[in-house]
Amino acid sequence: MEWFDRLLGRKHPSSSQKSASDTQLVTINWASSPPHLALLQRFLSARDAKDGAPDYWEPIFGMRPQCVIDGMVALGLLEPVPLLEKIEICHTGAELKKILSSRGLKVSGKKAEQARRLVEADPEGMENLLVHRKVVRCAPAVSEVVSTWVAEQEKSSEMAIDGVITALRRRDFKTAIRIADAYKESRFQFPNHPAQDAMTIKSAPRSIEGREADFATVFTLRPKILNGLQPEQWEGIYLNYAVWQLLGSTAPGKCAPGFTGVGAMDSATATRMLSFYVKHQSDLARMRESGIKKAKVIGIGGCEACFALKDKTFRLDELPELPYKDCTCELGCRCTAIDLARAKRIP
Ligand SMILES: [Zn+2]
DSSP: OHHHHHHTTOOOOOGGGTTSOHHHHHHHHHHTOHHHHHHHHTTSSOEEGGGSOOGGGHHHHTSOHHHHHHHHHHTTSEEEOOHHHHHHHHSOHHHHHHHHHHTTOOOOSOHHHHHHHHHHHOHHHHHHHTTTOOEEEEOHHHHHHHHHHHHHHHHHHHHHHHHHHHHHHTTOHHHHHHHHHHHHHHSOOOOOOHHHHHTSOOOOOOOHHHHHHHHHHHTTOOOGGGTTOOHHHHHHHHHHHHHHHHHSSOOHHHHSTTOOOBTTBOHHHHHHHHHHHHHHHHHHHHHHHTTOOEEEEEOOOOSHHHHHHTTOEEEGGGOOOSSOTTOOOTTOOOOEEEEHHHHHHOO
């Protein structure tokens, strides 16, 4: 039964540990195993058991995630949903209409009504139609445990965000970094898709002092595209940027509450503009360091101002500040500058 033990996230028990009943072990183990809880979280609402978890999560469980899900079904942690609900989940509205009309039934109504009509007319036929699909959700007791865990996760995320913001407001970047790192270390996350990892350049880990210095610089930057921000709004955008860098997601409601925007930009766009500016400044520094003299502006942007810059070549010291201050694109300026040698290699 080794697979069974692995499923429950426990080492193969030695004979001396056999005192507790199996049921008890089962309950204790999944309920205290973050990967199992996170997997069960995906089944808080009903979904197809076959689309619960990708294969590349295998290293987390030490076995194919699908086996874990099948095991959870076998143990009753996940239970099948009633036929009506299954029909609603497995079929789109268009598919339901097609089945209804092929059976000479009225096609109108909401999905729930359509499903009910089909089941009333032919319960067995509908059962057979979906016999190969297994739609499951957490059993009620499991759902309760998983929801409590999810709420705890959310609470510790909130606490990390609040702690980071408080430290940032004091310009205590070191504490902000430490809080964020400790939080990220403690939380459970499934691994990224391998393709996503392959497209990410892994940079060498930076020292806390280096990261501290980066933030200290960013908090003094004034990209021209954001001209018109009020002091408290600048503060909000700096905070939102730093929270995003440190924790991986923004918290505009906490960092920039009541931000009414600058021009057409909301706080998310404004934050992105600050981050583009940081990126552009570091690109420029790198180009200067490697002796590059000219750069070409590559734009995707839709507005007139951006269009006027598109594909133009500038000497580095004459390159307009990017993101471009006169841009009126709703999503902000997307112009970037690349060195001319590279630009020539791109047809
Ligand atoms: Zn633009």
